[in-house]
């Protein structure tokens with residue numbers, strides 16, 4: 581079984597973050613491991629607290645897992661501050677970890693700020709150059725290049741992000757008009773289309789997408805095929821999203837499709 585590590589933050593409500601990543605790994609048929617860099621006190625409505633751990637806590641978890649279990653791919657999620665991003669980037673480089681997917685989480689579905697503003701430069705300078713793909717949503721994509729969101733300029737935005745050094749950029753489509761993800765590999769743009777579900781239960785969609793992308797890269801797919809399958813898994817998880825859990829945007833359900841109709 582292929583091994584995929586999530587380097588990210590705990591969501592106590594378990595809709596997003598590390599918890600969503602593990603569900604997505606299970607869905608995608610890989611063995612998931614975790615390096616938890618911070619804990620949030622969070623539900624579907626709000627984030628009431630964020631507790632970042634010292635950067636060396638992240639480093640020790642990554643080293644300890646990789647020295648025994650190894651990793652065929654890695655995804656990063658919410659990393660919160662510059663010290664953590666820098667330590668994670670240095671460790672990924674030193675251990676030469678393959679197939680890195682960077683999901684630059686900045687704001688929660690519920691509106692909470694999940695990245696200290698001064699950490700944007702550390703993402704751009706230290707982590708993006710190591711990435712096989714970065715997966716910002718539309719808002720994050722423009723924030724990362726310091727511009728106002730303007731969907732008509734999405735291709736220019738993807739080019740500017742590509743110039744920072746990742747091998748590919750995928751701007752996810754959950755907040756766009758078409759609902760398509762946009763893949764740019766430095767040569768061409770590919771629109772990753774698929775069904776758009778009216779569902780509001782999207783908490784954790786981005787985490788599910790980046791975890792699925794890392795899983796399919798670990799399983800040996802090329803980037804375009806992995807991106808198509810990652811959108812399929814995220815979209816399916818939105819379709820089966822759990823509106824009855826919590827009072828805010830419900831958590832996605834990564835296993836919804838395969839559990840439907842099955843006896844428990």
Ligand SMILES: Nc1ncnc2c1ncn2[C@@H]1O[C@H](COP(=O)(O)OP(=O)(O)OP(=O)(O)O)[C@@H](O)[C@H]1O
Nearest residue numbers: 717752753754776777784785786787789811814815
């Ligand atoms: N309503 C929807 N129907 C189908 N697919 C969706 C829907 N919303 C999001 N997706 C898919 O889910 C993935 C994550 O996209 P999105 O742009 O919502 O990321 P995000 O904003 O980072 O997610 P999050 O809700 O976790 O913050 C993408 O592949 C996107 O196409």
Ligand SMILES: Cc1ncc(COP(=O)(O)O)c(N)n1
Nearest residue numbers: 589596597658688689783784
């Ligand atoms: C720990 C953690 N990581 C990521 C997200 C983003 O997910 P969403 O935008 O769906 O709230 C989150 N809310 N919490």
